[in-house]
Amino acid sequence: MKVLVLGAGVVGVTTAYELARDGHDVTVIDRCEGPGLETSFANGGQLSWDHGAPLAGPGVMQKALKWLGKRDAPLLFRLRLDPVLWSWTLNFIANCAESAYWRNAEPLLRLALFARERLHIIAKTEAIAFDHRHGGILGLYQDARELDRDVDAIRSWREFGGSRTALGHEGCIELEPSLKLSSFTIAGGIHTPNDESGDCFAFTQQLASCAETLGVNFRWNTTVKGLHREGERITHAITDRGDEDADIFVLALGSYSPLMMKGLDLKLPIYPAKGYSCTVPVLNDAMAPQLSITSNAHKLVFSRIGNSLRIAGMLELNGYDTELVEARAHLTLSSAIKLFPRACTPDHATYWTGLRPLTPDSLPIVGHAKQPNLLLNTGHGMLGWTLAAGTARIVADLARNHAPEVDITGLGWERFA
Numbered sequence: 001m002k003v004l005v006l007g008a009g010v011v012g013v014t015t016a017y018e019l020a021r022d023g024h025d026v027t028v029i030d031r032c033e034g035p036g037l038e039t040s041f042a043n044g045g046q047l048s049w050d051h052g053a054p055l056a057g058p059g060v061m062q063k064a065l066k067w068l069g070k071r072d073a074p075l076l077f078r079l080r081l082d083p084v085l086w087s088w089t090l091n092f093i094a095n096c097a098e099s100a101y102w103r104n105a106e107p108l109l110r111l112a113l114f115a116r117e118r119l120h121i122i123a124k125t126e127a128i129a130f131d132h133r134h135g136g137i138l139g140l141y142q143d144a145r146e147l148d149r150d151v152d153a154i155r156s157w158r159e160f161g162g163s164r165t166a167l168g169h170e171g172c173i174e175l176e177p178s179l180k181l182s183s184f185t186i187a188g189g190i191h192t193p194n195d196e197s198g199d200c201f202a203f204t205q206q207l208a209s210c211a212e213t214l215g216v217n218f219r220w221n222t223t224v225k226g227l228h229r230e231g232e233r234i235t236h237a238i239t240d241r242g243d244e245d246a247d248i249f250v251l252a253l254g255s256y257s258p259l260m261m262k263g264l265d266l267k268l269p270i271y272p273a274k275g276y277s278c279t280v281p282v283l284n285d286a287m288a289p290q291l292s293i294t295s296n297a298h299k300l301v302f303s304r305i306g307n308s309l310r311i312a313g314m315l316e317l318n319g320y321d322t323e324l325v326e327a328r329a330h331l332t333l334s335s336a337i338k339l340f341p342r343a344c345t346p347d348h349a350t351y352w353t354g355l356r357p358l359t360p361d362s363l364p365i366v367g368h369a370k371q372p373n374l375l376l377n378t379g380h381g382m383l384g385w386t387l388a389a390g391t392a393r394i395v396a397d398l399a400r401n402h403a404p405e406v407d408i409t410g411l412g413w414e415r416f417a
Contacts, residue, residue, distance in 0.1 A: 001025070001247040001248055002024070002246045003246055004026075004237055005027070005250045006029055006237060006250065006252060007251070007252035007253040007378075008220075009035075009038060009039055009040040010200055010385055010388045011377055011378070011380060012250070012253075013036065013208045013211060014122070014204075014388045015392040016208075017122070017211040017214070017392070018393055022400055025215070027217045028211075028218045029224055029239060030218070030219070031223040032220065034208075035207075036200065036208075038254070038354055038355075039254055039255070039354045039356060039384060040200050041201050041354065042279060042352035043200050043277065044301035044313065044382075045301070045312070046195070046197050046386070047116070047385065048386050049113055049386065050109070050137075051139060051195050052108060052112055054104040056093075056096045056100070056360065057096055057098075058097070061093055063075065072331055074314055075316075076316040077317050078316065082319060088269055088271045089317075091361075091416070092361075095361045102156065104410075105160065107363060107410045108383075109160045109161060109162050110161070110406060111364075111390050111391070111411070112386055113162075114390040114393075114405065115387045115389045115391070116194075117390075118390050121389075122207065128206045129206070130203040131197075133290075133291075137195040137291065138172060138175060138191050138291050139191075139192075140172060140179075140184070140189045140294065141190075141297070142296075144187040144188070147188045151188075166191075169186050169187065169188055171188070173186075175189075175191060176289055178288055178290070178340055181340070181341050182340070183341065184295070184338055197292040197303040199306070222241050224237055224239050224253065226259075226260055226262055227263075227374070229263060229264055229371060232370075232372065234249050234374050248373050248374075249374050249375070250399075251374065251375070251376050252378055254356075254357040254378060254380075255320070257357065257376075264371065264374070265370055268365060268376070268379065268413065271317060271357075272356070272357065272358070273316065273355065273356045274316040274321065274355055275312060275314050275316070275356055276312065276313070276324070276332055276352070276353050277310060277311060277312035277354075278311045278312075278336070278350070278351050279309070279310050279349070279352070280308060280350075281308055282307050282308060282344055284342050284343055287340060287341075288309055288344070289302055289309070298313065298335050299313045300314070300336075302340075309336060311332040311335065313332065314331070314332070315356075316328070329351040333346055333349050357378055357379050358382075361415070363410065363411060364391055366408060366412070368398065368412070376413060393405065394406065394408055
């Protein structure tokens with residue numbers, strides 16, 4: 001089959017690779033000049049198979065209200081006359097109920113564990129080097145009550161097949177000795193030992209090269225404007241360089257996916273969530289973390305990328321604004337210096353911002369659209385790097401009319417209908 005993949009981030013590139021391995025004639029279109037140059041470029045690096053959880057959950061809206069008006073808030077709503085945002089927010093609030101949280105958590109973990117299996121296969125098959133680190137993710141808590149609440153939930157995660165271990169203050173420092181000089185209060189933590197981290201950008205670029213050797217054709221500097229439908233099928237993609245036809249189309253444009261659905265009788269509830277990251281050289285290896293760390297209080301992650309420390313997080317709902325606000329970007333580094341005071345300095349820090357495609361229930365949208373030859377692989381939120389290999393394999397199976405290897409119940413657009 002002739003397949004056109006729209007988007008060359010980690011999700012689109014991994015999908016193109018899987019499709020090519022199945023023998024399809026694959027073309028990828030992206031507006032950038034190379035793979036992984038937008039949301040996949042400088043993310044937090046975490047492969048949070050067990051650590052990942054729905055953003056929508058009990059207590060989230062109370063925190064958001066508390067943070068309103070604070071420029072340093074981890075979660076920032078930019079109040080604006082945006083009907084799409086308000087509709088999305090109402091749906092998000094509904095998913096914050098505890099029953100909804102656990103309903104969403106189970107398929108998210110199921111998909112993540114499948115993605116782990118698939119990424120390991122790809123990395124081994126193609127011998128991709130991407131600063132792959134094992135040893136897990138350590139989630140740190142300053143608030144003992146929040147820690148107790150999440151410790152109580154560990155049994156439920158284990159019932160779903162996850163692996164989580166609670167640690168006290170001393171246990172956290174024993175596991176990650178670089179924390180002993182931290183000026184942050186550490187009430188305790190939760191360790192997910194099977195989680196990993198790595199350089200998403202390096203992975204995406206190398207896998208794109210592997211895909212090219214399999215015959216994938218990448219068309220750079222080409223902007224998709226929309227999709228043309230005739231009857232019940234998509235006939236071609238409309239781009240600024242002409243029309244592109246195919247037998248099957250895969251939508252993997254992240255935050256921009258909803259803009260492609262005009263005239264297709266389907267609205268995708270995906271909203272762009274702006275995040276920031278800082279990458280800074282490590283000055284003292286012994287004082288820098290070896291594990292990937294999540295600070296639950298600050299909604300930041302810390303990962304080693306080679307000889308650098310990557311700090312990423314924050315969440316800002318402000319439409320498609322991609323301006324790098326220096327005051328917010330600098331919060332990432334200031335938090336790192338407090339947590340790891342001898343690991344790095346502000347010198348030579350580089351900052352980045354990007355848009356994560358967030359759905360109200362924190363699950364990606366994967367599967368057939370209303371048109372049978374349009375496949376959706378989008379809405380991964382902050383877990384694109386974590387889930388990409390799994391959703392790519394699912395889409396490749398659907399393209400050849402095979403049942404996916406993992407249950408995809410609850411991942412389709414129909415759940416929002």
